[in-house]
Amino acid sequence: MKPIEELSINTIRFLAVDAIQKANSGHPGMPMGCAPIGYLLYKEIMNYDPSHPKWINRDRFVLSAGHGSMLLxxxxxxxxxxxxxxDLKNFRQWxxxxxxxxxxxxxxxxxxxxGPLGEGLSNAIGMAVAQKYLAAKFNRENFNLIDHFIYVIASDGDLMEGVTHETCSFAGHNKLDNLIVFYDNNHITIDGSLDLAxxxxxxxxxxxxxxxVQHVKDVNDLDSLRNAIAAAKxxxxxxxIIITDTHIGYGSPNKQDTSGVHG
Structure with a gap:
């Protein structure tokens, strides 16, 4: 990882941490663990235009693990x-x-x-269906008006929900190759070790x-993430689905890899 990349990722992490600390409420662990994914998506991978946020062919990002909202x-x-x-300073304020x-x-x-677990991933699958419909209707030979991707970060809590069993089966059956999901594989829930549940x-x-299915064994290995995303596209x-090994609360000297940093 280059120094500027590390600085950028740590900036994402600590904007999240500082806002949560100021609010005295929130979930710092997930943003700290998944910041490298967000960095790559918004810095290098996704096509979007902040000056035209509703551009129809933008890539979509869905934070299914909505409790980690400060990452987004x-x-x-x-x-x-x-x-x-x-706005960040007013996180969780009326x-x-x-x-x-x-x-x-x-x-x-x-x-x-x-926020309701499983709903973000399932909505993203709906977005992938919509993209396929629009592409079939409007694309022409050698001219793809609609060719965007839908990216998702999903937690173990999302994958435990019944709705994701149904919708992920649907996505596979319908060959939705415009959908790329990162599974935040940190082995921790709010209750403790994942194997409890x-x-x-x-x-x-x-x-x-x-x-x-791919497996990235270290979320901080940006080249492995890049290669996995390229293969998925x-x-x-x-x-x-890119099963991505992360550390909840990455960098915290006392709470990394514990339920205490979940929030």
Missing amino acids: YSLLHLSGFNVTLD GSITPGHPEFGLTEGVETTT MSEDVAKRFDGYGWH KESGKPS
Whole structure:
């Protein structure tokens, strides 16, 4: 990782941490762990225009793990959307545009309301269907008007919900290869170790759904992330899940990899 990349990622992390600390409320662990994913998406991967946030062919990002909302707000602020530093300082305050969970229609750059676990990923699958419909209707030979991707960060809590079993099966069956999901594999829930509540093999589950499955063993290895994203974008006929090993509360000297930093 280059020094400027490390500085950028740590800036994302600590905008999130500082806003949560000021509010004395929130979930710092997930933004600290997943900041490298957000950095790559908004800095290098996604096509979007903050001056035209409703551009029809923009890539969509859905933070299905909506409790980690300060990751999204930090990314929107740093990427030039209409989310100011004062808005970050007003995180979780009455009347702010930075509520505890992202809300569609309130904050520029938020694609859908998330927080109820499983709903963000399922909505993203709906977005992938919509993209396929629009592409079939409007694209012409050698001229693709609609060719965007939908990117998702999903937590173990999202994958535990029944709705994601249904919608992820649907996505595989319908070959939604415009959908790329990062599974935040940090092995921790708010209650403690993940194995208290979930012990399934996520890779085998999604392979059974007909998804393209990859595993990045260190979220801070940006080249591995880049390669996985490139492979996912090239995949034809399958949605992609990138199982990404992260550390909840990354960098915290006392709480990294513990439920105490979940929030």
